Amino acid sequence: MASVTFENVTxxxxxxxxxxxxxxxxxDGEFMVLLxxxxxxxxxxxxxxxGLEGITDGKLLxxxxxxxxxxxxxxxxxxxFQSYALYPHMTVQRNIESPLLVRRxxxxxxxxxxxxxxxxxxxxxxxxxxRVLGLEGLLKRKPAALSGGQRQRVALxxxxxxRPKAFLMDEPLSNLDAKLRAQTRxxxxxxxxxxxxxxxxxxxxxVEAMTMAHRIAIxxxxxxxxxxxxxxxxxxxxxxxxxQFIGTPPMNTLNGTFGTEGGPAIVVGGSRFPVPADLKTxxxxxxxxxxxxxxxxxxxxxxxxxxxxxxxVEWLGHECLVFGSVEGSPVVVxxxxxxxxxxxxxxxxxxxxxxxxxxxxxTTERLA
Amino acid sequence: xSTAGRLLRRRDRPRYTAKEIAIAVALLVPSIAVFxxxxxxxxxxxxxxxxFESRANGAFFERVGLRQxxxxxTSSDFREGLWHSVQFVLYTVPAxxxxxxxxxxAAHRRLRGIKVFQAIFSSTLASSVAVTSVIFLYLLHPxxxxxxxxxxxxxxxxxxAVSLSSIWQNMGLSFIIVLAGLQNVPDEVMEAxxxxxxxxxxxxxxxxxxxxxxxxxxxxxxxxxxxxxAFAQVDILTGGGPAGSxxxxxxKINRLVRPDTIGIGAVYAVGLFFITLAVTAVQFVIxxxxxxxxx
Numbered sequence: 001m002a003s004v005t006f007e008n009v010t011x012x013x014x015x016x017x018x019x020x021x022x023x024x025x026x027x028d029g030e031f032m033v034l035l036x037x038x039x040x041x042x043x044x045x046x047x048x049x050x051g052l053e054g055i056t057d058g059k060l061l062x063x064x065x066x067x068x069x070x071x072x073x074x075x076x077x078x079x080x081f082q083s084y085a086l087y088p089h090m091t092v093q094r095n096i097e098s099p100l101l102v103r104r105x106x107x108x109x110x111x112x113x114x115x116x117x118x119x120x121x122x123x124x125x126x127x128x129x130x131r132v133l134g135l136e137g138l139l140k141r142k143p144a145a146l147s148g149g150q151r152q153r154v155a156l157x158x159x160x161x162x163r164p165k166a167f168l169m170d171e172p173l174s175n176l177d178a179k180l181r182a183q184t185r186x187x188x189x190x191x192x193x194x195x196x197x198x199x200x201x202x203x204x205x206x207v208e209a210m211t212m213a214h215r216i217a218i219x220x221x222x223x224x225x226x227x228x229x230x231x232x233x234x235x236x237x238x239x240x241x242x243x244q245f246i247g248t249p250p251m252n253t254l255n256g257t258f259g260t261e262g263g264p265a266i267v268v269g270g271s272r273f274p275v276p277a278d279l280k281t282x283x284x285x286x287x288x289x290x291x292x293x294x295x296x297x298x299x300x301x302x303x304x305x306x307x308x309x310x311x312x313v314e315w316l317g318h319e320c321l322v323f324g325s326v327e328g329s330p331v332v333v334x335x336x337x338x339x340x341x342x343x344x345x346x347x348x349x350x351x352x353x354x355x356x357x358x359x360x361x362x363t364t365e366r367l368a
Numbered sequence: 369x370s371t372a373g374r375l376l377r378r379r380d381r382p383r384y385t386a387k388e389i390a391i392a393v394a395l396l397v398p399s400i401a402v403f404x405x406x407x408x409x410x411x412x413x414x415x416x417x418x419x420f421e422s423r424a425n426g427a428f429f430e431r432v433g434l435r436q437x438x439x440x441x442t443s444s445d446f447r448e449g450l451w452h453s454v455q456f457v458l459y460t461v462p463a464x465x466x467x468x469x470x471x472x473x474a475a476h477r478r479l480r481g482i483k484v485f486q487a488i489f490s491s492t493l494a495s496s497v498a499v500t501s502v503i504f505l506y507l508l509h510p511x512x513x514x515x516x517x518x519x520x521x522x523x524x525x526x527x528x529a530v531s532l533s534s535i536w537q538n539m540g541l542s543f544i545i546v547l548a549g550l551q552n553v554p555d556e557v558m559e560a561x562x563x564x565x566x567x568x569x570x571x572x573x574x575x576x577x578x579x580x581x582x583x584x585x586x587x588x589x590x591x592x593x594x595x596x597x598a599f600a601q602v603d604i605l606t607g608g609g610p611a612g613s614x615x616x617x618x619x620k621i622n623r624l625v626r627p628d629t630i631g632i633g634a635v636y637a638v639g640l641f642f643i644t645l646a647v648t649a650v651q652f653v654i655x656x657x658x659x660x661x662x663x
Contacts, residue, residue: 050559050563051563052559052562052563072562072563073562073563073564073565073566073567077563078563078564079559079560079563081556081559081560082556083554083556085554085556085557085559085560086557086560087557087560087561087575088557088579089578089579089581098561098564098566099563099564099565102564102565102566102567102570103564103565158560158564
């Protein structure tokens with residue numbers, strides 16, 4: 001177990017900057033999710049921890065050790081790949097055992113010299129890993145004879161058998177079907193609780209990030225946008241990108257101006273959004289802002305000050321999504337149960353001022 | 369019962385319409401006709417000729433049945449030719465394979481300009497046996513050669529010297545096929561092996577080679593067959609000499625294609641055919657068990 005620290009780390013491929021001056025500290029034992037759209041640099045960052053990509057600039061530390069120039073095999077990290085990357089010619093047993101066969105371990109305590117494990121020790125560890133991941137009956141099979149979920153668990157067992165300082169996972173659930181994915185999410189959380197190893201987990205799926213992470217690091221175009229607990233990034237997105245990336249459907253955002261006529265409000269055409277209490281005194285009359293509100297925070301009410309033109313209603317059983325527009329900008333509203341709203345009609349919406357987010361239109365940073 | 373067997377049981381047999389059968393026949397006839405005209409019928413002829421023994425320097429032939437097969441296939445001349453062919457295979461196949469693998473592993477990298485090296489390494493395949501043999505003749509020729517060695521004229525080294533040109537040629541074929549195999553090995557598997565602590569040599573021996581074993585199996589079979597059939601190299605470089613030390617089976621067959629020895633030539637040819645068939649079959653049976661096919 002060890003922390004993983006990026007200090008101003010940059011990765012350039014020829015002219016492309018994949019990771020731009022990343023500062024990020026993953027605590028010892030923490031489950032950190034790197035989240036972002038394709039090409040945001042999250043996988044490159046993960047591969048730099050593994051040593052599969054070189055570091056152009058900056059310092060990367062595992063524990064207290066700078067590992068920029070340390071060989072991948074000597075970093076004592078393990079990785080679960082998207083394709084699982086099992087060895088197809090070896091049995092499950094051999095696949096899991098493989099890191100134990102070649103690496104040296106501090107098996108007699110941290111002060112004693114590292115050595116190769118004995119046969120008995122290897123068998124013990126493989127059996128333990130197989131038991132934890134429910135693979136006992138499959139040890140003699142080859143990967144081709146396993147289902148996707150089983151292969152995935154073999155990959156996890158192989159990563160976990162050497163008790164590495166950190167587990168790296170690159171979209172490990174993306175090849176599973178939806179049901180198995182939901183189940184494996186829970187198993188991963190259980191596994192992490194049991195082994196208490198530092199986990200750095202890469203995904204573009206915000207559900208995985210929200211459900212498993214202690215903290216989420218959101219990246220876009222190689223830059224770190226925000227680091228925080230799932231609750232923090234959801235309730236207080238640091239900028240417009242995070243606001244629109246987290247949440248399904250994402251946060252509604254509209255261009256408006258701050259006005260005080262008839263009480264302080266964000267004016268968007270003929271609609272008025274309330275202003276969070278702490279911001280009322282800090283905005284100037286006529287100042288342009290981007291106003292944001294999550295679909296679940298908009299409520300249908302005849303007393304509402306926001307006019308919504310309904311285009312279509314999607315009923316999902318436990319809730320419905322009302323699609324339409326406010327002053328020409330698309331806005332989605334989430335209502336519990338079945339809202340009897342006709343398409344083509346107009347409804348009025350209210351929102352609690354505490355649930356209104358404001359962003360600077362120039363920098364797209366949160367105004368707080 | 370095998371799946372195929374079950375499928376062919378009478379009551380399960382699919383019923384084709386007359387039109388489907390007509391189309392199938394029309395599509396099969398051209399290839400069957402070519403095979404019959406240029407392979408099956410000549411081969412049966414060959415088997416038949418082998419039962420005739422030449423009399424009075426080929427003036428007339430007497431039918432002797434299988435006796436000529438028995439005598440010729442156990443003769444010292446045939447065994448000598450077979451031994452030379454085996455020597456040639458033993459020199460050319462392992463060396464060609466190993467060099468091809470080493471070159472392919474070296475060239476399987478994402479480096480600028482690597483295509484140039486890949487083209488150079490595979491170019492030996494593009495040159496004909498005749499051209500290659502002439503090049504090696506002028507490299508090794510004892511009088512006008514670049515190295516001026518006596519390898520081609522010394523009976524102890526002649527077969528090895530002839531093999532050099534074939535090793536050089538096989539290398540290009542092995543290189544291309546192994547490189548294609550390497551490009552099918554997923555990067556993530558190699559990266560997983562790196563993180564598991566496998567060094568370059570272990571990665572090659574424990575991961576890469578097993579994963580490309582189907583390709584190596586194919587190469588082995590093809591190179592052995594090439595080796596058993598080699599003729600032009602011998603003809604151009606040594607003409608079978610010195611003292612018959614490079615007379616392979618094919619070379620001897622060619623020498624026997626004369627009016628008075630055509631029957632013996634036919635026996636040798638049939639013998640070579642069955643030896644090649646047997647060696648290939650054994651390779652398949654032994655290696656199939658050890659070869660890994662993904663999925």
